[in-house]
Amino acid sequence: MKVQDKMSWRPQYRSSKFRNVYGKVANREHCYDGVPITRNVHDNHFCAVNPRFLAIVTESAGGGAFLVIPLEQTGRIEPHYPKVCGHQGNVLDIKWNPFVDNIIASCSEDTSVRIWEIPEGGLKRNLTEAVLELYGHSRRVGLIEWHPTANNILFSAGYDYKILIWNLDIGDPVKMIDCHSDVILCMSFNTDGSLIATTCKDKKLRVVEPRSGRVLQEASCKNHKVNRVVFLGDMKRILTTGVSRWNTRQIALWDQEDLSMPVIEEEIDGLSGLLFPFYDVDTHMLYLAGKGDGNIRYYEISTEKPYFYYLMEFRSPAPQKGLGIMPKQGLDVSACEVFRFYKLVTLKGVIEPISMIVPRRAETYQEDIYPMTPGKEPALSADEWLTGINRDPVLMSLKEGYRKSSKAVFKAPVKQKRAVVVNGIDLLENVPPRTENELLRMFFRQQDEIRRLKDELAQKDIKLRQLELELKNLRNNPKNN
Incomplete structure (x- = not known):
């Protein structure tokens, strides 16, 4: 291992506006208490947040369910608070539509993906009818991701080792990625959504062109067993978290066009919990949160050696089960907040907001820490993306109108019962009953x-x-x- 690999855990003293970023836990009255957080051991966050709602996977008799709480409704949650409860199996992942605040997708052990429309002001009673029920996987569905720039394009990864690409304008899968030989652990898009990076239980990292399903790059590293992956914006770099051959937690940096070996490997610690990576494209900051411990380390990422600049570590005695991430439009720019986590503390049934703050006294808008950022408008339609068009995200300023509502809408198609054929395969042939x-x-x-x-x-x-x-x-x- 290179010398800088062993040394970079120490603070790198250099000029940086983010050198003194610190984590601040919200006061108790601004937390969410009494939440029956799921005890499922699936390695997901079980939490999704946007500027209007907080969604948390919960326990439910007779099927899968999740809570949707208006963001301002902090404090104790009533035991009989309404749930979204239409799945027949445990809910394994939930994700908010990036362009429409009241549309959320969920996937489950019941092999289905469902799209839900949350009423204005939140739920007054249990929501059991989804606006769309999507079937195509033959086994449980563990991951879902919305396309970052195209409207109504959703990706789902199942335990049948397949990734399906759904066009929600018609309510059907239109593409299938079938290059994995085991369960897919993680999916991450590049900036314009033209590429997807995946990690898999077969210990391989892949870069895939999603519309063709073609694998552009593939790697398996003996010294670094990959687990989670994230694209680093426009750097042409990919970061993975995993474990070394000695079972120490690691991160590795890769050139997305050459996965023959990592650019650098970095040992973190000897703990056993999964490391979740979160990358902020605007600040070039990487956050590493350990599942089962209370630590969140953060670094600045550079295109030049030593690549990782250690900044600080947020510590808490309460272990985190998962973390939701607030989109940039929901941050408090007046407090110089650059990132916000929503931490799931299972034992207490508490959701704690944790704000990452740049310490500044200036009361005016700090343009240098808030560059133009991806906004609420899709860059292209589902059909445009499927025909091969790529566009970068539509950027917006957080100074002006960051509370504006999006023009994007979601309209559920009227679905007819028919065969679903992708790549010449009828995906519904071996699917269990739908509802x-x-x-x-x-x-x-x-x-x-x-x-x-x-x-x-x-x-x-x-x-x-x-x-x-x-x-x-x-x-x-x-x-x-």
Whole structure:
């Protein structure tokens, strides 16, 4: 391992506006208390947040559910608070539409992906009907990601080792990525969404062109078992978290056009929990949060050696199960807040907001720490992206109108029951019943068929007995024959 690999955990003293960034936990009255956070051990965040709502996967009898809480509704959550509860299996991932604040996607062990529309002001009663139910995976669905620039394009990764690309304008999968030999652990888009990086249980890192499904780069490193991956904006670099051959937690930096070996590997510590990476394109800051511990380390990323500049570490005795990330439009720019986590503390049933703040006294808008950032407008339609067009995100200033609503809308298509064929394969051929109603209809149809067969069998049994009696009479009275 290179010398700088071992040394970069020490502070790199250089001129940086983010050198003194610190983490600040919200006061107790600004936390969310009494939340029955799921105890599922799936390695996801179980949390999604946007400027209007906080969504948390929860426990529910008879199926999967999640809570959606208006962001300003802090404090104690009532035990019977309404839930989104239409899945027949545990919910494994939830993600807000980046362009429409009240549209959220969920995926589940029941093999489905569902799209939900949250009413203005939040839920007043349980929401059981999704605006779209998407079926195509033959096993449970563990990951979902919205396309960063194209409207109504959603990616889902299942335990059938496939990634399906959904065009929600028509409600069907339109592409399938079938290059993985095991469960997909993580997906990350580059800036314009023309490439996707994946990590997989087969220990390989891949860079894939999603519309063709073609694998552009593939790597497997003996010294670094990959787990999570994130594109580093326009740097043409990819960062992965994982473990070394000695089971120490690591991060590795890769050239996205040459994955033959990492540019640099960096050991973090000897703890066992998964390392979640979060990258802020605007500040070039990388946050590393350990699952099962309370630490969040943060670095500045550079295109030049030593690449990682250690800044600080936020510490907390309460272990985190997952972390939601507030989009830039929801940050408090008046407080010089550059990042905000929503930390899930399972044992306490608490969601804690943690603000990363640049310490400045100036009361005016700090333009140098808030460059133009991806906004709420999609850069292109689903059809445009599917035909091969790429566009960078539509940028906006956080100084002017960062509370403005988006012009993007979501309109659920009217779906007809039909075969779903992608790459010549009917994806619905081996899919379980789609909804509870369909399951009940199938059950009753089978009950009717069983009843019909029983009646038919009983009639044949009666007929058989009559024939046996006639035969017996003939044998007993041969003269009558």
